[in-house]
Amino acid sequence: MKIWQRCLLAMFAIVVVLGGVAYAQAPSAPPVEFPYTGNRTAVWIVAQLHILFAGFILGAPIFVVISEWLGYRKQDPRYDRLAKEVTKVTVILYSMTALTGGLFIFVLLATYPQFTTWLINHFFLIFAVVYPLLFIGETIILYMYFYTWDAWKGEKKARHIALGVLLNLIGSITLFVIDGPTSFMNTPVRAEGVSPAEFLATASLWDKVFNYSWMPLNLHRLVGNVTFGGFIAGLIAAYMFMGSKKEEERAYYDWMGFVGNMIGVGALLFLPFMGYLLSYELCDYDASICPYMMADQLSMFFEMQGAMVGLIFLASNYYIWLSMKRIEGVERVRMTVIAPIVMVLLPIVMTKVLTDYPVPDATSLAFLLPLLLAPVILGRFIPLTVSSSTVIKVGFLMVVVGNAIWMTPHGFVPTGAKLVAELELPSDWNFLALMPAKNSAAFTLIFVTVVNYVIYNRAVSQGTIVWGKIDFASQFVLVFLAFSAIWTMGLMGAVRSLLRKYFHAYNLLPDFTAESFTPTLSYSAWWITGITVTFFAVVSFAIIVTLRPSDSKGHAHEGSPVPAGAK
């Protein structure tokens, strides 16, 4: 796509945004009825697609700049190439973000004209001025960043990196700004003793933006976007690895897949905490949201989430396992026996401690920190060690155990109202379904993954990585991680949206349409899969279109086995 075409597309998006605002001011037209899907699902599809593209174009530049900076600092051309290739795909997907964004507004205005008008009126300054300006700014900076890549090298590289930092700054502000109306729909501004409608009439724009769930949503999306970007980089690497005909290309894309996965998993480790913070704030806003999520209509959505998170952690650890196999001398790597012991003890001890001293009671840290640090501290004094293979296998066992705890529900019923003894955990074992056990399970998954990366780093420092010689199955693991992470994003996005129940804006603006009910998990899974597949089809096309021609071009030789300690 040429520059003028991209500019035209960006202009189209801006016209759509402004046109939407103008349309919203026009007298109300009769709402349309989408055939087959219905209006709500139509909005769901377009919104989710837009968020997926937007998530990528906001998340990818974060690690693109980090990668570019690492390449500059380490003088390693692979990082620079990785950054540039991901930026190429980002530029294409930027256009898709604009297109789906425009489509989203059109569909929203056509299906829910009164609500859309109401929302735009409340956030007029954001929709009509701030957001378009940020969008224009981001468009200009992104294209500048991309087209100055080759011109601003050598001494000018720092300038180019600074431009990338500016791009991320604008991108993050854009995300924070648009999260204002989004989070407002979940947790509209309110004050004690005053009705939401009355308070809203006197609330300033800042009051509306700075609502209960705004900052938690910002943080959750920011970390989620980096995870997303990392896994998509892994996906790009997997496609290119599969298509590579030369050893050196395979070596490079093997390395790229590893880096993408590491960034994705690294950010993923923070996601449960960010999700917890968001749900904590939502429950704090209205305690009835909590049972709706965890014990009632959406409880099985969280079972599915548990299954997905478990699979993602299993896959990411399997990728490390396969990565270890391509390190020559890995069999010499050993670790203190305390590490697997702590892995096994962690879910049991943590559940007990968090039950006695629930979050945010800091007393729990007095018990948990010594346990977590035991492998580092006691390991120095106890000479007993085990092979890396044993530690990783115990780790896999504990990921399965952690996942089992995470997925064990209080009852096998879709709502608390249908709970009967035949489907309920025995009361003595009910602790398995409570938050201390769930937090312990999540933490076990994280702890095992961290230990595995420590082992990997130890193996790297003691052995030699043979890039390009990774088991071919690893490429399917990268694809699996990207697909599963995005599917989970779709699932949790649906949950966040459904938490508004039968309101457009929770407790404030009711949704009188016949579709304002909680859909089944099965129905949702169909659409989430459809959206994910559509997104993957477009991303796959973008990867092939942008990166395939570079196949014939020569690149720096990174293919030969690199001493692990080498830069």
Add this chain to the structure above:
Amino acid sequence: MGNVIKKSLVGIVIGGILFGATNALGFPFVFQVLFFGYAMLGAVVFIILDLPPLKPIGGVKAAGALVVFYAILSVAYIAGGAVWPQFDPEDEKGKIDKILKPKREQYEAGKVEVLLQRAKALDEKAKELTARLQALGAAQAPADQKAGGAAAPSATTAAASGDIAKLGEEQWQLQECYNCHKLNGEGGKKRGPELDNIGNLLTAEEIAKKILDPKSYKAEGFEKEFEKGKMPDKYKDLMEPSDVQALAGWLAGYKNASVNTPKPIKMK
């Protein structure tokens, strides 16, 4: 192949032990199956760990393999979503209709009011035009043009029919009070006090006050929940006064002294 058989057998043995143990501990059958499933998942994981390396493929074969892989993932996730117990939206639809009925009526009434205002404005405009035409000496303008014209259907109010107990119980279900409060031995997750003896501690008016203003009373032993504002301060906006009265009246009838309903402390 030997490895697969060996690990499958280990998985079945561990799964069998878990199945038997959970059976002995009184877990329902569905949980026994679930724990057996976890053991088999573990077996699959350990089988995969020791699989021989996959032979590299490229070109059309790789593309085909990817398409098949995506298809498998899609089917697996759709099936995964379908195997969990499914919430029946029909259970909720009736509830939502009842909860939103008064608001819908207000909304419809508001819409009619807006239409009437528009009709009135158009009528005045027509009269003004007629007067201007008459002033210009034109032919008699069609008189009495009226836009709209249809009489606005009077906004109906929800007629509270049936006995108060039935209405009160209905509100208990509609507002999903059972999610936090136990009553008749059902519901509640210790978020709020058990209410079987509330009638001996508060009058219907006092219960109504607590529903409308959760900060008006604090239950003994629920200080933390009170401070955190666990009981949502939204019912005054969501419920009709008659619904609050019905729910409060129904709850005031619960006077089961054998249940230890915590003592309410007046705060406002």
